[in-house]
Amino acid sequence: MKRNTKVLLAVLLSVFMLTVVACGSNDDTSSESGAGASTESNESNESNDAVRKVTIFEDAKRSEEENLKKMYEDFTNETGIEVEMVVIPGDGIEIFKKIDVQLVTGDQTDVIRLSNPLLIQKYMNNGWLAPLDDVMAEDGYDAESIFGEFLREGDDGKTYVLPYQAGKWAVYYNKKIFDEAGVPYPSGYWTWDEYIETAKQLTDKNNGIYGSYMLDYDAYLYMLARQYEVEGYKEDGTSNYDDPKFAEALQFFGDLGNVHEIQPSWLEFKSSKLSWDGFMSGNYGMHFIGSWYSSLFADQATYPRDWEVGITQIPVPADGNGDNNFGVDSGYGINKSAANPDEAYEFIKWMAENQYKYAGDLPARVDLTEDQIAELFQDYSDSVNGEITAEDMNNALFTSDLGFVDEKIVGPAATEYGNIILQEGELYLVGQTSLEDTVQTIKQRADKAIEDAETDS
Incomplete structure (x- = not known):
């Protein structure tokens, strides 16, 4: 439900800062020592029973980030527990397909970082x-x-995850591209129409420049439907994807690349x-x-650049009825087959309480x-040499006077629901199906997935 600014202030005023994190993929899984991880051989470790360690899945790109290495070093220095990363090559949400397979086959990696509510x-x-619950009560x-x-x-009413971030959305912008185009930096309340017009002024495809970048x-x-607070489920539990706002939202997103041509189609x-990190290309x-x-x-x-970055708040629909930001929470869980459950518990507690000091997001x-x-x-x-000021971050993410709604559609068969969407x-976005047929098919398939999930439960 929508939370007004005063309510958000009360809840999130104690929930802030900045300094982040990413995701990852592929079929091969290897293990390598992270910062603070043991560099001794297995034989040496076996000969030293005093060594305590914790293992965690990481994607290849994230495993090389300096902030991550520093965070793991500090954890080890404070707790004496060494961190060993089980590295999955690649990046993006696809890594969880590999993690799924490994968990089903009894993998004993201790900790899983779950980057959105659907994964949780x-x-x-x-x-x-x-x-x-039991270990927290004992502790x-x-x-x-x-x-x-x-x-x-x-x-079942039990706690399985400790959250480390409660992020919100924003627009980051390349000041160099704005300066070269002679376009003023965006600031304060603005609409999607203004975003599109700004992006058109920045786009120079002859020189490989797009005004906008969004992901898949x-x-x-x-x-757009989430900004209007349109729910993903009807009161009877079936899919609400036949609400006209979902069709409007899909068409809006597709038009950014296909019609307005302000970003890659x-x-x-x-x-x-x-x-996912393509914006860093400049x-x-x-x-x-x-x-x-x-x-x-x-x-x-990791990301050397010759341009400065700015930040501003999320655009909203022009009719003033969808004045909401949205966001997502992430957390750490312990594998039920963890080889080092005690160390894993200490790890997820420390990360949940401290990761915001090393990341660039709002802590949970x-x-x-x-x-x-x-x-903070x-x-x-x-950390960014004043390119983004504390006031900039506060204005973009905290005092924007926008409401707040969950980013994801969360409920029965939510993962399947998202995959169906x-x-x-995609078939609509590449021109293979009509908007009407696409929305109808999503509704039908989502209803079937919800029914199956309820039957299985």
């Missing part, structure tokens, strides 16, 4: 995660007072295999993405003081 729901419902750990509403429960995540295909994105004027993306600008070792903590918040804003600004939506 899926891994809880599939029984792949260890419940945390005297009051997770609710730390994480508040961001502490999710499974259908399911949320982009229905983001879906076909170009897929055929050119464009990346070829795009604006990128509409979650606030987790902030850390990339602070990591100039509701217990931070105003002084801590102010310090400034720390992030310092992507599969059928």
Whole structure:
């Protein structure tokens, strides 16, 4: 439900800062030592029973990030527990397909980082995660007072995940492209019509420049509907994808590339295999993405650039009825077959409480003081040499006077629902099916998936 600014202030004023994180894919899985991980051979480890370690799945690109290495080093220095990354080559949400297979076959990797609510729901419902309630009670750990509403429960009422971020969306922009085009930087309240017009002024395809960049995540295909707070399910539990706002949202997203030509079309994105971090190439004027993306600008070792970045708030529909931002929470869970469950518990507690200090996103903590918040804003600004100020971040993500809704469609068969939207939506985006047929098919397939999920349960 929509939360007005005052409510959001009360809930999220203790939930902020900046300094992030990404995702990953492929079929081969290897293991390598992360920062703070043991560099000794297996034989040496076996001869030293005092060595404590924890293993975690990571994608290849993320495993090389300096912020991640520093975070793991600090965890090891504070706890004495070494971190070993089980690296899956590639990047993006596709890595979880490989993780799924490994968990089914009894893999003992300790920790899984779940980057959105659909993954959290899926891994809880599939029984792949260890419940945390008993160990937290024994430890005297009051997770609710730390994480508040961001502490999710499974259908059985148990806690399986500790959240580390509660991100929101924003527009990041390349100041160099704006300057060369003679276009003023965006600031404050603005509409999607203004976003499109701005992107058109920035686009110079002869020189490989697009004014806008968006990705192939399911949320982009229905983001406009979420701004209007249109639910993914009807009151009777069936799919609500026949609501006209979902068709409007899909057409809107498709038109950005196919009609307005301000960003790569879906076909170009897929055929050119464009990346989730493609904005860092410097070829795009604006990128509409979650606030987790902030850390990339602070990591100039991984992402060297000759341009400065800015940030502004999310555009909204011109009719003023969809004045909402949206976001997503992420968390850490422990594999039910973990080889090192005690170390894994210490790890996920520490990461949930501390990761925001190394990332560029809003923490999922509701217990931070105003002084801590102010310090974190400034720390992030310092990390990007003042390109983005603390005031910029505050205005874009916190005091924008917009409401807030969940980014994802979360409910029965939610993962299948999202996949169906992507599969059928792609056919529309590349011109193979009509908008009407696409929406109808999504509705029918989603209803079947929901029915199957309820039958299985």
